[in-house]
Amino acid sequence: MSIAENNRDEESNNNSDETSKVQDIQRSMSTIKHKFLVMSSQGGVGKTSVIVNLAVALAKKGMKVGLMDANFRCPDIYTMLGLEPTVAGNSDKQFIPIPYSDDLKVASIESFRQDIDETGVWGKPLKISDIRRFIASVNWDSLDYLFVDTPSGPGEGLRTVIRAIPQAKTIIVTAPHKIGGNRAKNMINFFRKEELPIFGWIENMQGFLCQHCGQRQEMFSTGPASRAIFLLDIPFLGRVPIDPRLGESADTGDPFLVKHPESEVAEACNLIVNKIMGGEKIW
Numbered sequence: 601m602s603i604a605e606n607n608r609d610e611e612s613n614n615n616s617d618e619t620s621k622v623q624d625i626q627r628s629m630s631t632i633k634h635k636f637l638v639m640s641s642q643g644g645v646g647k648t649s650v651i652v653n654l655a656v657a658l659a660k661k662g663m664k665v666g667l668m669d670a671n672f673r674c675p676d677i678y679t680m681l682g683l684e685p686t687v688a689g690n691s692d693k694q695f696i697p698i699p700y701s702d703d704l705k706v707a708s709i710e711s712f713r714q715d716i717d718e719t720g721v722w723g724k725p726l727k728i729s730d731i732r733r734f735i736a737s738v739n740w741d742s743l744d745y746l747f748v749d750t751p752s753g754p755g756e757g758l759r760t761v762i763r764a765i766p767q768a769k770t771i772i773v774t775a776p777h778k779i780g781g782n783r784a785k786n787m788i789n790f791f792r793k794e795e796l797p798i799f800g801w802i803e804n805m806q807g808f809l810c811q812h813c814g815q816r817q818e819m820f821s822t823g824p825a826s827r828a829i830f831l832l833d834i835p836f837l838g839r840v841p842i843d844p845r846l847g848e849s850a851d852t853g854d855p856f857l858v859k860h861p862e863s864e865v866a867e868a869c870n871l872i873v874n875k876i877m878g879g880e881k882i883w
């Protein structure tokens with residue numbers, strides 16, 4: 601039996617439980633003004649790095665922001681913000697997000713999956729109901745913005761996250777190469793099939809300023825990915841350049857925007873945040 605069939609089987613056996621989870625999710629999300637699912641068609645394009653810094657930028661502007669890490673394959677947000685995972689209990693008690701600052705709080709599926717063995721592999725296969733239990737049990741209180749980090753690429757887990765979070769819009773993060781562009785096109789078609797509103801896309805890792813010669817250099821064949829996505833008429837939110845110091849920030853848990861507020865990356869994130877706060881004006 602495939603994972604999807606297994607999960608469907610499990611879902612049909614737990615219908616009343618599922619109904620109460622749907623109600624819990626609606627309750628937990630009802631006090632959030634704007635919800636964004638941040639997605640990418642492939643792993644490693646910098647989705648988590650980008651949203652962590654966007655969330656920090658929004659919080660610095662005085663917005664109440666939540667970061668939900670629903671990327672059950674690579675939940676990295678606690679690490680990137682230097683937070684110690686609080687373990688959620690098995691009872692029905694609500695999970696209180698971990699504060700990074702007065703205006704930014706975080707809840708990760710990592711808090712719900714403590715059965716990791718010494719090789720970093722989770723003991724039991726993740727079920728669709730585990731993802732819903734996580735989403736349903738977080739008590740966000742009131743927020744201006746919630747960003748949800750999701751597993752990369754289309755699939756059953758991603759579909760569950762999409763369906764569990766009502767009235768969310770999508771932000772797509774891509775890398776500036778042809779393969780990324782082609783994959784993103786497939787992903788955008790997937791969202792359209794799911795009738796999920798697409799708020800816009802961000803191109804990450806777009807060139808870098810050489811520390812030695814001061815010249816701008818490209819890492820990838822820029823152009824094809826952007827052209828492919830522009831043709832699909834998706835609002836463009838901005839480009840984030842490469843900065844080698846960003847990896848170090850992620851590893852030490854110091855968000856780049858806090859450590860290097862004068863950098864090009866910080867400037868790019870602030871411009872994107874202005875568009876997000878401008879909301880429908882970009883359409």
Ligand SMILES: Nc1ncnc2c1ncn2[C@@H]1O[C@H](COP(=O)(O)OP(=O)(O)OP(=O)(O)O)[C@@H](O)[C@H]1O
Nearest residue numbers: 643644645646647648649674841842843846847850
């Ligand atoms: N603009 C950038 N400049 C330099 N390094 C970057 C940039 N964006 C991301 N990185 C680095 O690339 C690596 C992957 O980034 P990240 O973990 O954010 O990607 P992801 O898309 O969230 O990956 P996953 O699919 O595993 O969730 C990290 O080491 C990160 O520090």
Ligand SMILES: [Mg+2]
Nearest residue numbers: 647648674676
């Ligand atoms: Mg990630």
